[in-house]
Structures are given as structure tokens and as C-alpha cells.
Amino acid sequence: MDLTEEQKILRQAAEEFLRKECPKDLMRQRRDDSREFDSALWQKMANLGWMGVGIKEEYGGSGGNFSDLAVLIEAMGGVCLPVPFFSTVVISAATLEQSSASDLKTKLLPRITAGELVCSYAVTEPGNTYGLVNIQTKAIPDGDGFSINGSKLFVEYARSADYLLTVVREGKDLLILMVDSSAPGIEIESYDTLDYADQCEVRFNQVKVPVSSVIARGGEATTLLKNLEERSAAGKCAEILGGIQVVLDMSVDYVKD
Structure with a gap:
């Protein structure tokens, strides 16, 4: 270049x-x-x-x-x-x-x-395939927002992140959320790796996310x-x-x- x-x-x-x-x-x-x-x-x-x-x-x-x-x-x-x-x-x-x-x-x-x-991105999920087709974490409408359930792998610096750019499914469509990492129901487990990037698994257990956290949905997402x-x-x-x-x-x- x-x-x-x-x-x-x-x-x-x-x-x-x-x-x-x-x-x-x-x-x-x-x-x-x-x-x-x-x-x-x-x-x-x-x-x-x-x-x-x-x-x-x-x-x-x-x-x-x-x-x-x-x-x-x-x-x-x-x-x-x-x-x-x-x-x-x-x-x-x-x-x-x-x-x-x-x-x-x-x-x-x-x-x-x-x-x-500090932000991180939570996209990859457990499974045999990699890619958007494998996204199974659910966003269920709940009042003026969503309830998130699922887990994400290889989330870099999740323990340090203030927000997690998180990809979920809303019905058949994809939804991108900016989730506050301090929200109740979020569990973060760090893995020992050769990498310096503090790779983590993030589990979402009925995490309440306001609609104002939506970055994009559907075709835009x-x-x-x-x-x-x-x-x-x-x-x-x-x-x-x-x-x-x-x-x-x-x-x-x-x-x-």
C-alpha cells in the first residue's frame, strides 16, 4: 500500500x-x-x-x-x-x-x-459453524426493550469493557445492540490463552436491554x-x-x- x-x-x-x-x-x-x-x-x-x-x-x-x-x-x-x-x-x-x-x-x-x-464485540457463539447463520442468542420483546438470553465466545477484553456490541436474533432478523456490561444477568468468564487479549465467554441470562440500545436491525444490521x-x-x-x-x-x- x-x-x-x-x-x-x-x-x-x-x-x-x-x-x-x-x-x-x-x-x-x-x-x-x-x-x-x-x-x-x-x-x-x-x-x-x-x-x-x-x-x-x-x-x-x-x-x-x-x-x-x-x-x-x-x-x-x-x-x-x-x-x-x-x-x-x-x-x-x-x-x-x-x-x-x-x-x-x-x-x-x-x-x-x-x-x-472500552468496548468489545460479542458475535461468535458455540457451535460447529462460524458466521451470522449461527447466531442463536435471542432478543425477546419485553416492555420498552428486550430480554436477552444466550452466550458468546471469544469476546476480547470483556472484563474491561463498558459496553458490548452484541449481535442477537429478533425473530428471524438480526439485531445489533450496544449492551451495558454492568447490566444484571451478564456473566463473564475469562479463559487462559496464549493471546494477550483476555478472551472471554459472556453469558446473557434474561438481560434487560432498553430499545435505546439498538444500533441496527434487519437489513441495516x-x-x-x-x-x-x-x-x-x-x-x-x-x-x-x-x-x-x-x-x-x-x-x-x-x-x-
């Missing part, structure tokens, strides 16, 4: 910052660290404006597009950055901004860009989720590329020595 001059400056600044704030021994230190992520590092990133890349200025962002965001993701992949940037900014904030949920966007996006909120899948795949490729480049550079240096 050919970078613009602005993107080259962004990449250089990001790499310099991450070399200082996320040295190689940080991952070793995290083995004995009970914190899900470093909140001080998270706030420094917010102060640099990283949480607002790709988000419109009217919501506190700095504008830009996914290519700008990919520059940051690649740099983060080079240091295996242990913070919930991907789940919060790349997935949750972007999906919310692309929706027609104007009240939710006004309420949450400025707080995300300021580094005040399906379109947003397809965009989410494409964005997630491209973002992970950028992240992996950053890691591979560091491995290649280390290998070359080793051979030279």
Missing part, C-alpha cells in the same frame, strides 16, 4: 511512541499482571488522538479513513500491543458510526474518542455486520503484517551478526 505523506508521518510517530511505551519485555511482565490492560497507556493513546482516527470530527474524532487506521494497527501489531484498541475503535466505534443510531452515536462516540470507554467482517479481516491482516515485519527484521539482524 502506497502511503501518503501524512500517513508516513503517522507511522513514524506511532512506531516511536510504541517502542518507548511498549518494549519487548512488557508481554513478559503481563504474565504476572492481574490487570486486563494498561489504562495509563490507553489514555496516552487517546491523548495522541488515536481513538478518533476514522471517526468524524462531529463526534470528537479526527476524520480520516480505514487506510489511516491500518497504519496504526500495523504499528501496534509490531509490538503485540496489549490494549483493546481493535475491539473498541476498529470494530465497535466504526460499526456504531456507520449506523443510523444518531442518539447512540452522540452519546458514546465522543467518550470513545476521549479514551473514556446485516449490511453493518458484513462491513464488520471485512473490516475485521483487513485489520487483522494489518496487525499480522506488523508482527511479521518485526520478525523479519530480527531475523535479518541475527544473520548479520
